[in-house]
Amino acid sequence: MAASLLRHLTLALLPLAAAPALAAERCAMDDRGREVCLDAPASRIAALSPGATELVFAAGAGERVVAVVAHSDYPSEAAEVPSVGNHTRVDLEALLSLEPDLVIGWVTGNPVEQLERLERLGLPVFQIEPRRIEEIAGAIERLAHLAGSEAEGEAEAARFRQGMAELARRHAESAPVSVFYQVWDSPLMTINDEHWISEVVRLCGGVNVFAELDRLAPRIAEEAVLAADPEVILAGGMGEEKRDWLDHWTRYPELIAVDRDNLFFVPPSLIQRPTPRLLEGSRLMCDALEVARGRR
Incomplete structure (x- = not known):
């Protein structure tokens, strides 16, 4: 060397x-x-x-x-x-x-x-x-x-840019949907409004229930999610096809997201990397929120 x-x-x-x-x-x-x-x-x-x-x-x-x-x-x-x-x-x-x-x-x-x-x-x-x-x-x-x-x-x-702008136009008038995005499981972590994932949530007509927290990717308690009672829970997981993190929330049937089966998986490489593939992940997220609107 x-x-x-x-x-x-x-x-x-x-x-x-x-x-x-x-x-x-x-x-x-x-x-x-x-x-x-x-x-x-x-x-x-x-x-x-x-x-x-x-x-x-x-x-x-x-x-x-x-x-x-x-x-x-x-x-x-x-x-x-x-x-x-x-x-x-x-x-x-x-x-x-x-x-x-x-x-x-x-x-x-x-x-x-x-x-x-x-x-x-x-x-x-x-x-x-x-x-x-x-x-x-x-x-x-x-x-x-x-x-x-x-x-x-x-x-x-x-x-x-064109693809993201098209998504924004398509969902500009969509009814708001409260969203919890889980970025990690242990410790339990989410994202605040400064993160690009939260920007995608807004673009799709969603409202990040933890947008106001100080840290970019803050740790939170499970009780905070229960108190926020989001209409949708979105998660990536440890792999491209593993829904384990979402399965965890099914133990709380009182959650709106669980009651309406609004637990949605997005492959982490499509949403958690700041690359052009975020466009594909954003389309999946927007589709998920549209499904949640139809279950009201």
């Missing part, structure tokens, strides 16, 4: 005069509010979260991804890319051996000390964390700019 670190440290200390001409330089602001600049379009990209991997592929730069982390399972091509650990602990030696010229980090998901170390070694680190629907489209466009795949990225961002 020492040799790899020394090589990258040496590159970081090269004089500015040795850098390529700035004519091809491209810069973008990341979600830390820092400008990241490249001398030329990125050709070897490391994506350090499953969501980052999806976004890079969506930006039209999938063939340039040389490193991913565990659970980067979409698109299928991502499974063929070398994995360098997981989002909470990256194998830096393995990462550096792949010689990336751009690292896509996760603001609150990757260890700060590892991202800072990569920056000290001279690697451009572009950190992302979309929290709103529009920020997902914006992230695709910024990544496409850094990779020089603007045409593909802008087309995908436009498709995503």
Whole structure:
């Protein structure tokens, strides 16, 4: 590992005069509010979260991804890319051996000390964390700019925006439905109104019963759900087809959601990753709320 670190440290200390001409330089602001600049379009990209991997592929730069982390399972091509650990602990030696010229980090998901170390070694680190629907489209466009795949990225961002806008128009006059979205089971967790999932709930005509809580993904007591008595309970679960979390609530037949059988499963990868597949997850959520309206 020492040799790899020394090589990258040496590159970081090269004089500015040795850098390529700035004519091809491209810069973008990341979600830390820092400008990241490249001398030329990125050709070897490391994506350090499953969501980052999806976004890079969506930006039209999938063939340039040389490193991913565990659970980067979409698109299928991502499974063929070398994995360098997981989002909470990256194998830096393995990462550096792949010689990336751009690292896509996760603001609150990757260890700060590892991202800072990569920056000290001279690697451009572009950190992302979309929290709103529009920020997902914006992230695709910024990544496409850094990779020089603007045409593909802008087309995908436009498709995503158009699809979400169409859903919003379709449900603009829908009757409100109170919703509890369960993001985790132990500890029991939900989302507040700052989260993109809550934005989808609103887009579908729903009302997040825990919208006013302070934390983005707060822990709550089971008693709080019983007191809120939502008309709909939505959950992802530990897998793409597991409804175990919803089954738990059937022990409370007094809940409106249980009494009306308004317990709906949405595959977590479609709703809990801030990627273009959120459009598919949003359609499923909107369909679920429409079913709940019909059961009144």
